[in-house]
Each structure stands twice: as structure tokens, then as C-alpha cells.
Amino acid sequence: MGKHWYHCFLRENTREAPPRCPASLLNALLVGGVLLTLFAFAFSRLEYDFHWHGVWAYRSKFLQGLGMTLVISFFSLFVSFILGLLFALGQKSRILPLYFLSRYYVEIIRGTPLLVQILVFFYVIANAFHVHNRYVTGVMILSLFAGAYISEIIRAGIDSIGQTQWETGRSLGLTRFQLYRFIIFPQVFKRILPPLAGQLVSLIKDSSLLSIISVSEFTLNAQEVNAYTYSTLESYIPLALGYLVITYPISHWSKKLEKTFAYET
Amino acid sequence: MKKILFWIGLSGLFFSGCLSGEKDVLRVGMELAYPPFEMTDTNGTPAGISVDMAYELGEYLGRPVQISNISFDGLIPSLKTGKIDMIISSMTITEERSRSVTFSNPYSKAYLALLLNRDSPVESVEDLNKKGRVIAVKKGTTGHLYAREKLPSARINVFDKESACVLEVVQGKADAFIYDQMTIFTQWQKNIKTTRAVLEPFQDDFEYWGIAMRKGDPKLHGQVNAFLLEFKKSGGFERLAEKYLSKEKEIFESLGIPFFFSP
Amino acid sequence: MRLSIRQLTKYFEGKAVLDDISLELSDVHSLAVIGPSGGGKSTLLRIIAGLLVPETGKVAINGREIPVEEEYLRRYRMTIGMVFQSYNLFPHLTALENIVLPLQRVHHMGREEALSQSGRLLHRFGLSAHGHKKPALLSGGQKQRIAIARAVAIRPSFLLFDEPTSALDPEYTSEVLDVIEELREERKDLILVTHEMGFAKSVADHVLFLDEGKIVSSGTPSEIFENPAEKRLRVFLDKVLKY
Ligand SMILES: Nc1ncnc2c1ncn2[C@@H]1O[C@H](COP(=O)(O)OP(=O)(O)OP(=O)(O)O)[C@@H](O)[C@H]1O
Ligand SMILES: [Mg+2]
Numbered sequence: 071m072g073k074h075w076y077h078c079f080l081r082e083n084t085r086e087a088p089p090r091c092p093a094s095l096l097n098a099l100l101v102g103g104v105l106l107t108l109f110a111f112a113f114s115r116l117e118y119d120f121h122w123h124g125v126w127a128y129r130s131k132f133l134q135g136l137g138m139t140l141v142i143s144f145f146s147l148f149v150s151f152i153l154g155l156l157f158a159l160g161q162k163s164r165i166l167p168l169y170f171l172s173r174y175y176v177e178i179i180r181g182t183p184l185l186v187q188i189l190v191f192f193y194v195i196a197n198a199f200h201v202h203n204r205y206v207t208g209v210m211i212l213s214l215f216a217g218a219y220i221s222e223i224i225r226a227g228i229d230s231i232g233q234t235q236w237e238t239g240r241s242l243g244l245t246r247f248q249l250y251r252f253i254i255f256p257q258v259f260k261r262i263l264p265p266l267a268g269q270l271v272s273l274i275k276d277s278s279l280l281s282i283i284s285v286s287e288f289t290l291n292a293q294e295v296n297a298y299t300y301s302t303l304e305s306y307i308p309l310a311l312g313y314l315v316i317t318y319p320i321s322h323w324s325k326k327l328e329k330t331f332a333y334e335t
Numbered sequence: 336m337k338k339i340l341f342w343i344g345l346s347g348l349f350f351s352g353c354l355s356g357e358k359d360v361l362r363v364g365m366e367l368a369y370p371p372f373e374m375t376d377t378n379g380t381p382a383g384i385s386v387d388m389a390y391e392l393g394e395y396l397g398r399p400v401q402i403s404n405i406s407f408d409g410l411i412p413s414l415k416t417g418k419i420d421m422i423i424s425s426m427t428i429t430e431e432r433s434r435s436v437t438f439s440n441p442y443s444k445a446y447l448a449l450l451l452n453r454d455s456p457v458e459s460v461e462d463l464n465k466k467g468r469v470i471a472v473k474k475g476t477t478g479h480l481y482a483r484e485k486l487p488s489a490r491i492n493v494f495d496k497e498s499a500c501v502l503e504v505v506q507g508k509a510d511a512f513i514y515d516q517m518t519i520f521t522q523w524q525k526n527i528k529t530t531r532a533v534l535e536p537f538q539d540d541f542e543y544w545g546i547a548m549r550k551g552d553p554k555l556h557g558q559v560n561a562f563l564l565e566f567k568k569s570g571g572f573e574r575l576a577e578k579y580l581s582k583e584k585e586i587f588e589s590l591g592i593p594f595f596f597s598p
Numbered sequence: 599m600r601l602s603i604r605q606l607t608k609y610f611e612g613k614a615v616l617d618d619i620s621l622e623l624s625d626v627h628s629l630a631v632i633g634p635s636g637g638g639k640s641t642l643l644r645i646i647a648g649l650l651v652p653e654t655g656k657v658a659i660n661g662r663e664i665p666v667e668e669e670y671l672r673r674y675r676m677t678i679g680m681v682f683q684s685y686n687l688f689p690h691l692t693a694l695e696n697i698v699l700p701l702q703r704v705h706h707m708g709r710e711e712a713l714s715q716s717g718r719l720l721h722r723f724g725l726s727a728h729g730h731k732k733p734a735l736l737s738g739g740q741k742q743r744i745a746i747a748r749a750v751a752i753r754p755s756f757l758l759f760d761e762p763t764s765a766l767d768p769e770y771t772s773e774v775l776d777v778i779e780e781l782r783e784e785r786k787d788l789i790l791v792t793h794e795m796g797f798a799k800s801v802a803d804h805v806l807f808l809d810e811g812k813i814v815s816s817g818t819p820s821e822i823f824e825n826p827a828e829k830r831l832r833v834f835l836d837k838v839l840k841y
Pocket of ligand 2: 639640641760761
């Protein structure tokens with residue numbers, strides 16, 4: 071039985087990424103080529119003179135913005151993960167005030183726009199407590215925002231672990247802390263890795279909203295360059311590429327981790 | 336069958352709405368967030384001095400006018416990519432902008448002014464050019480460009496919205512907000528307890544407002560300049576000032592400060 | 599083992615799952631609990647394991663009462679080996695680490711010692727070749743034997759089994775039962791909930807028949823299986839021994 075021609079577009083195993091072989095390389099290049107052609111066509115239809123030199127003069131501003139976005143994202147990732155963890159445990163806590171605090175937190179943050187949260191947090195709450203540093207406030211509000219989502223992801227992950235795992239752990243005499251530490255979290259972490267990675271990528275992109283309180287991160291700096299040079303696309307195309315450059319490693323890294331954590335193999 | 340015909344007819348209407356008369360409609364872009372020049376009335380229809388001007392221009396050219404509400408820093412890109420035919424949005428003529436668009440002859444002068452925090456030690460624009468001073472500006476405005484060029488020692492925080500700049504000054508996070516005289520005046524009146532204003536002009540030269548058009552259309556440029564001349568001669572600007580700015584004009588005159596909408 | 603249960607009652611959603619149970623056994627080494635589904639066997643076992651706290655009543659083993667306060671309960675659980683029906687093992691740990699974890703973390707044994715003790719147990723149960731595997735790669739029988747090894751590893755004062763073979767394919771049942779039989783021969787005390795009547799008969803020195811939350815019959819295997827006095831027990835045995 072000979073193979074049909076369309077078999078070079080198919081793969082056997084849909085559970086894993088396709089293997090590195092000429093066929094998948096060909097497909098990857100093909101799709102990439104089609105997308106590029108599409109973009110090239112769209113841009114060729116554009117009546118727009120590109121003036122890259124104007125933007126090039128501001129390259130250090132782009133780099134500073136990129137650096138600031140990286141720094142803000144890094145701290146926010148860290149803090150939001152800790153907040154997410156604490157509030158997930160709060161939601162699972164036997165202590166009712168902790169439970170309600172965690173529920174209110176999640177519902178309020180998830181139910182309101184980040185834009186409003188940033189404005190209210192910076193101009194009302196932080197102001198009332200005499201915190202005027204917009205970078206510190208920015209990291210705090212971003213962490214609170216992402217933390218709510220991460221806490222829901224972690225909580226759902228904890229809920230997805232079967233009752234017998236808890237009972238077995240308890241029957242062995244593990245403390246509650248040890249149960250979480252050695253039994254539940256290692257399994258939860260593997261399960262929530264994909265949504266967690268997605269959330270971290272969102273966090274990096276959401277950090278651009280801090281521009282409204284004049285945190286000079288990547289997006290604000292690109293917008294400023296646009297304002298100085300009136301070169302919109304020349305400012306925003308590097309912006310998009312810059313974000314891609316920082317978010318792609320996260321997706322890549324999470325895929326790798328997923329593989330490491332797969333119990334089956 | 337009838338249903339299908341109905342939908343075909345409807346979609347036809349929809350598409351024709353997009354395409355019809357593309358040739359002669361005059362598409363004017365402005366940010367409807369700067370009363371009384373560019374704003375919307377209570378029904379949400381565009382209104383204000385620039386809007387009236389646009390309709391007068393359309394009448395002069397014999398072309399129907401379509402107003403597009405576009406954020407200020409999106410105006411020039413929209414013009415450059417052909418989404419609109421001109422910008423009438425209280426836009427100051429600057430050298431940098433002139434590199435990417437062509438301006439008509441100026442139709443109005445303008446000044447920058449300062450909104451200051453009540454407790455800030457700043458008294459004049461010179462005081463701002465020091466280490467440790469913080470200035471709030473709205474992104475892409477002449478205030479932003481002025482601060483960047485003339486006040487390099489100060490820290491400049493850039494915002495999307497005028498309201499955020501005002502809040503920064505009110506809360507003392509910034510010493511000053513640099514913006515046009517009329518806005519500063521209105522905001523100072525609104526926040527009289529927490530702010531002060533410097534309304535006297537401090538720039539070496541006035542700012543001039545012009546109508547921006549794409550480069551390389553001398554015919555339209557000529558028509559627009561001819562219209563402005565004609566409109567000025569027939570007292571059109573006085574009529575508009577009377578209609579929209581009578582109260583402000585009076586207050587400014589009583590304060591002895593030159594009023595900016597004076598062609 | 600001396601087992602004493604006094605007026606034990608456990609409710610679930612308003613329904614008495616264990617209904618005022620009392621029992622005194624002065625010297626029992628392997629106790630089998632049988633009965634129809636939903637009769638309360640697992641509930642009783644989980645109370646004895648310190649995983650559930652009853653509404654009323656007391657359970658004492660070898661004269662020591664099972665505590666009710668969580669921290670004391672946890673310490674009590676440390677001294678017991680329990681094997682559930684299935685999904686016993688931690689899927690993210692290798693077979694070996696499944697045994698090592700409680701030794702190291704709960705019983706504070708040094709890692710080296712824990713590893714060598716776990717290795718010896720694996721060897722004893724014929725599982726040396728599988729120690730490095732995650733549970734997903736093991737057969738049902740192998741998994742249950744690992745679970746038993748883990749329960750034995752901590753040198754428990756007694757062992758509890760809740761239907762350890764009922765989730766297994768028949769071909770794996772005997773390898774698990776063999777291990778339990780072996781433990782009994784070593785005079786390890788054990789309590790076993792099972793549907794394997796033949797096994798209960800041969801292994802147990804005492805049998806309880808639990809139905810609708812009550813101990814309907816209690817006696818030696820021959821009393822229970824050869825001369826069932828109670829009607830309900832006879833009906834039950836007829837049903838399970840039919841094929
Ligand atoms: N956590 C629980 N919440 C509510 N009801 C429960 C719970 N655990 C057990 N029950 C109920 O208690 C009754 C006895 O359950 P138990 O598991 O002790 O029975 P069993 O004799 O072990 O049955 P099986 O042979 O099916 O395992 C059943 O009706 C069951 O539905
Ligand atoms: Mg049961």
C-alpha cells in the first residue's frame with residue numbers, strides 16, 4: 071500500500087510536538103513562508119513611507135524601555151506567583167476570614183479592568199499610604215492583578231488532584247504542609263504549567279498598561295518615540311518584535327518543563 | 336428565497352455604504368476631546384470650533400464632510416496611511432511635524448501655560464529646569480515637546496490623558512503640567528484649592544495652529560489656504576469665537592492676559 | 599492485637615453509616631471484614647486508621663484509645679500501614695521514592711538508610727527491577743505490591759487493607775494476596791476488608807460481617823462461612839459464592 075502524496079502534511083503522534091525531520095521542517099517553512107507573504111503583501115499595499123533612521127536614533131530609548139519591562143515583569147512574576155500561591159491556599163483554608171478574603175480578592179480583581187485598577191491603586195490607595203514611587207506601585211498592582219488569576223489556576227489545579235492522594239498522604243502521617251509540599255504541589259505544578267505560562271506571557275504584555283501612570287516601560291517609550299518622530303509603524307513594529315522576544319522563551323521553557331515533568335515516561 | 340434576497344440586499348447596502356462616493360467625501364480627522372474646539376454635543380455628534388470650520392470648508396469645496404474621531408497621536412499616522420484627508424484638531428505647526436505632513440497657513444495662535452501644585456516652590460517656567468523638578472505632560476502635545484527641548488534638567492513624566500496629568504499636579508506627584516492656556520485655565524478653576532496657574536505666555540514665539548494634509552497634493556493645499564483667507568476676511572473666526580468662547584474671552588480680558596484664540 | 603470498639607456511630611449526611619457498633623476482641627492477628635457494598639466497611643476501617651473521626655463512641659487498640667485531636671491523630675497514623683483499593687501511589691514519584699518519602703519525611707530516617715531499607719523491601723517483594731519506574735508504567739499488581747511495601751516499610755504496629763485486590767485484573771490478584779499471606783505468616787497484625795471470601799477464610803482468624811452499619815455476625819471463619827447463623831449473612835454468602 072503506497073503512501074498518498076498528502077501524507078507529507080500529516081503526522082502520526084498528535085500528543086507531542088512533531089519530530090525534527092525533513093517533512094516537518096518543510097511544513098514549518100511552508101507555513102512561515104505563506105504568513106510572511108501575507109504580511110509582505112499587506113505592507114506593500116500600504117501607502118506609507120518608512121523612515122527607519124528617525125526611529126533608529128532613539129534605539130537606546132527602546133532598549134531602556136525593554137529593560138524596564140523586563141525588570142518590572144521579573145519582579146511582578148515573582149510577587150504574583152507568591153500572591154497566587156498564598157491566595158490559593160487561602161481559598162483552601164479552614165479559616166473562614168482567610169477564605170473570604172481570598173474569594174473577594176479574586177472576584178474583585180478578575181471582575182474589574184486592569185486600567186481602572188492601576189488608576190485607583192496609584193492615585194487613591196497608594197497615595198493614601200504615601201507610596202509615591204510609580205515603579206513600586208506598578209509592580210504591586212501588576213502582581214495583585216496577575217496573582218488573582220494565578221491563584222485561580224493553582225486552586226483549580228489543587229482541586230483536580232484526586233481525594234485518594236490526600237487520604238493516602240494523610241494515612242502515612244504527613245503533615246498538612248508536607249502534603250502540599252511533597253504530594254500536591256509537585257502534581258499541581260505539572261498540570262498548571264501550560265495555563266501558568268500563558269498567564270506569565272499575559273503579565274508581560276499587561277505591563278504595558280502601566281504606561282498610563284507614566285512608568286517608562288517598553289510600550290510608553292515606543293509611544294514617545296512615535297510622538298517625537300511621527301513614525302508610527304516604525305515605532306510599533308520593533309515594539310511587537312521586542313515583546314515576542316521576551317515572551318517566546320517563556321513558552322519554549324514551559325514546553326520543556328512540561329516534558330521533564332511528564333510522569334508517564 | 337425571499338430571506339436570501341433580503342440578506343443580499345442588506346449586505347449590498349452595507350458595502351455600498353463603505354464604498355460610495357469615496358472620491359469626493361472630505362474625511363477630516365480630529366480628537367474630539369478638546370472643548371470647545373473639538374468635542375461632541377450631548378447626542379454624541381461632533382461639535383465645536385474645528386467641526387464648524389470643517390463643515391464650512393466642505394461647503395467652500397463643494398464636498399460632503401465626514402468627521403473621524405481619532406486619538407491625537409494617531410492623527411498623523413492616519414493621515415499618512417490615507418485613512419483621512421486632513422487634520423483639523425488644534426494642531427500646532429512644528430518643524431518635526433512638518434517633516435511628515437504639510438500644514439496650511441496658520442489660522443490661530445496659541446500659548447502654553449503651567450498648572451502648578453499649590454505647595455510647589457516653582458514660580459515660573461525657569462524654575463522648572465532644575466534637578467528634582469517633575470513635569471507632567473500629555474504624550475505628543477507641544478507641551479511634551481517643549482519640556483523635552485527646553486527643560487532637560489527636569490524629570491518628565493508622560494501620560495496618555497490630560498486628566499492624569501492634572502491629577503499628578505493635584506496630588507503633588509508633579510510640580511507642573513504644561514499644556515495650552517485655555518485647558519490650564521479651566522483645570523485651575525476646577526482645582527482652585529490645590530493648584531495655581533501661570534497663564535502669561537512664556538514661549539519665545541507663539542504656537543500656530545494649522546490644518547495638516549498629506550504631502551504632495553498642492554491643489555488641495557492651495558484650496559485650503561484660499562478658504563482660510565476667505566473665512567478670515569468674512570469674519571468667520573470672530574463668529575466662531577463669539578459662539579463658543581465668549582465667556583472665556585471676557586475673563587481673560589478682565590485678568591489682563593492675552594487671549595489665545597485671536598487669528 | 600486487642601481491639602475494642604464501644605458504641606461507635608458515624609453519620610454521613612444525616613444517615614448512620616455505622617450504627618452503634620460495639621466489639622471486643624482480645625487476641626486477634628488477622629481480622630477480615632466482609633459485607634455488601636455500602637455496608638460501612640471502609641468507614642470502619644478509616645476510623646481505625648485515624649482518617650475519620652466518629653460522632654460518638656470509642657475505639658481502642660491494645661488498650662490505647664484512638665485520639666480525636668488532629669496532631670495526635672497524625673502521630674497515631676504514623677504507626678499504621680494502610681493500603682487502599684487503588685490509586686495508592688503518588689504518580690509523580692518513582693516506585694522507590696514512594697517508599698522512601700514517608701521514611702524520610704515522616705519518620706526522619708536518613709536518606710541513605712531510607713534508600714537501602716526501601717531497596718531491601720523491593721527486593722523482598724520481587725520488585726527490584728521496577729524501583730526506578732513511575733507508577734504509570736507499572737501493572738496493577740505491581741502497584742499494589744509497592745503500596746504494601748510502603749505500608750510495611752515504616753514497621754507499623756498493624757496493617758489495614760481496604761479491598762486491596764478489587765481494582766485488579768484477576769491475573770494480578772494472587773500476587774498481591776500472596777504478599778498479604780506472607781505478612782500474616784510473619785505474625786503481623788492486620789485488618790482486611792475483602793470480597794475474596796476464599797482468602798478471608800484461609801487467612802483470617804476472625805471475621806466480621808457488616809451490613810447496613812451494624813455488625814450482623816462476628817466469629818471464626820468456620821462459624822461465619824460453614825455454619826452461618828444469620829439469615830442476612832447466608833443470603834450474602836449465597837450471592838457472592840454463587841459463581
Ligand atoms: N465521605 C462520604 N460522604 C458521604 N457519604 C459517604 C462518605 N463515605 C461513605 N459514605 C456513605 O457511607 C456508606 C458506607 O460507605 P462505605 O464506603 O463504608 O461502604 P463499604 O462497605 O466500604 O462499601 P464498598 O464495598 O462499596 O466499598 C455508603 O452509603 C456511602 O455512600
Ligand atoms: Mg469500601
